[in-house]
Amino acid sequence: MGTDEFGTRPGEEMAALPADFDAGLYFIGRLRTPWQARQDCPKNGLQTDALCTVELDPAYVPGLRAVTGCTHLILLYWMDRATRGLVVQRPRHADGPRGTFSLRSPARPNPIALSVVELIAREGDTLRVRGLDCLDGTPLLDIKPYYASTDSRPEAQVDRAGAEP
Ligand SMILES: C[S@@+](CC[C@H](N)C(=O)[O-])C[C@H]1O[C@@H](n2cnc3c(N)ncnc32)[C@H](O)[C@@H]1O
Numbered sequence: 001m002g003t004d005e006f007g008t009r010p011g012e013e014m015a016a017l018p019a020d021f022d023a024g025l026y027f028i029g030r031l032r033t034p035w036q037a038r039q040d041c042p043k044n045g046l047q048t049d050a051l052c053t054v055e056l057d058p059a060y061v062p063g064l065r066a067v068t069g070c071t072h073l074i075l076l077y078w079m080d081r082a083t084r085g086l087v088v089q090r091p092r093h094a095d096g097p098r099g100t101f102s103l104r105s106p107a108r109p110n111p112i113a114l115s116v117v118e119l120i121a122r123e124g125d126t127l128r129v130r131g132l133d134c135l136d137g138t139p140l141l142d143i144k145p146y147y148a149s150t151d152s153r154p155e156a157q158v159d160r161a162g163a164e165p
Contacts, residue, residue, distance in 0.1 A: 013088035031136075117130060
């Protein structure tokens with residue numbers, strides 16, 4: 001399948017992005033992973049047991065207090081090498097076009113990704129974790145505790161029968 005000069009495939013659509021941003025962000029650190037190229041990254045954090053490192057900027061290290069009580073964390077990160085503005089995509093795994101908001105693709109107006117990771121250890125300003133799927137150096141936006149009691153939805157489905165295409 002071909003792509004045009006914006007990297008879109010036939011059937012894909014870009015939104016006209018506003019000229020100005022609505023909010024600013026602070027990158028609070030970087031994620032260190034074994035992957036330098038997108039094609040080498042796992043598609044999700046369960047596809048790998050690679051040990052990765054969360055490097056927190058010194059200003060935010062006090063925020064790690066009590067974090068070692070958590071077995072699992074939610075990491076939110078910024079897919080800094082993704083295309084922005086794609087609203088309809090043709091993923092290789094799907095048989096037709098899909099709306100961006102029905103996908104976990106990194107290409108989206110705000111390229112925010114998330115993973116639930118296992119916290120292996122804290123070593124000073126860094127956390128050792130398992131369950132990441134991003135390129136080495138990906139900027140970190142936030143860290144939150146994962147609550148199995150409220151975050152887990154075992155009954156959830158994605159391709160439920162009868163849904164609009
Ligand atoms: C399918 S996304 C899933 C992201 C996240 N787990 C989520 O659900 O939001 C993972 C893929 O994004 C791509 N990727 C990883 N790091 C990236 C980065 N920093 N910028 C752009 N794309 C990236 C790789 O192709 C990787 O396999």
